[in-house]
Amino acid sequence: MILELxxxxxxxxxxxxxxxxxxxxxxxxxxxxxxxxxxxxxxSIESPDRYLLQIFWTTLEDHTVGFRQSEAFGRWRAIxxxxxxxxxxxxxxxxxCKSA
Amino acid sequence: MILELxxxxxxxxxxxxxxxxxxxxxxxxxxxxxxxxxxxxxxSIESPDRYLLQIFWTTLEDHTVGFRQSEAFGRWRAIxxxxxxxxxxxxxxxxxCKSA
Numbered sequence: 001m002i003l004e005l006x007x008x009x010x011x012x013x014x015x016x017x018x019x020x021x022x023x024x025x026x027x028x029x030x031x032x033x034x035x036x037x038x039x040x041x042x043x044s045i046e047s048p049d050r051y052l053l054q055i056f057w058t059t060l061e062d063h064t065v066g067f068r069q070s071e072a073f074g075r076w077r078a079i080x081x082x083x084x085x086x087x088x089x090x091x092x093x094x095x096x097c098k099s100a
Numbered sequence: 101m102i103l104e105l106x107x108x109x110x111x112x113x114x115x116x117x118x119x120x121x122x123x124x125x126x127x128x129x130x131x132x133x134x135x136x137x138x139x140x141x142x143x144s145i146e147s148p149d150r151y152l153l154q155i156f157w158t159t160l161e162d163h164t165v166g167f168r169q170s171e172a173f174g175r176w177r178a179i180x181x182x183x184x185x186x187x188x189x190x191x192x193x194x195x196x197c198k199s200a
Contacts, residue, residue: 003142019197022196022197038199039198040199041198043196045160045192046192050191092146094145095140095141096123097141098138099126099131099139
């Protein structure tokens, strides 16, 4: 399993609307993608305009090829993109270890 | 529950030793701290010297006061600090939503 981490900054003051939009975008668009295994959204305490979107994919290509190159990616960005203060930083991670 | 995210860059080529050290440091030092609820370590695929350490705490103060101001913090840093390429960026997050 692969973790996609999108580090997002939104326009100030739009937290409530963004939080509704990102949940809706994941639940209605990304959830349907092949290899989607789950997600989590966190808001920073020190920087309330910063969000982390974690998406768990079966393989790296399920995200970078399967989802990114599908028409669904455009639908997703139409939902959340208007809130972005700039392009999100996206990086992928492997699990090293975790608590039992 | 609060998420502490430590964004860590290590010196190149020390991945195996660092991964052993960070697991040992969490399991032997941080696990004993009041309010510790779990952890996860991820390694970046695009930037293999970059690691994310996620620690789940009951409250923000369990980390910022209880752990950070205890002698245990020094023991933790003695285990993992030698691998750091620079000071880690540490930020705290609240959960907004996640998959069921």
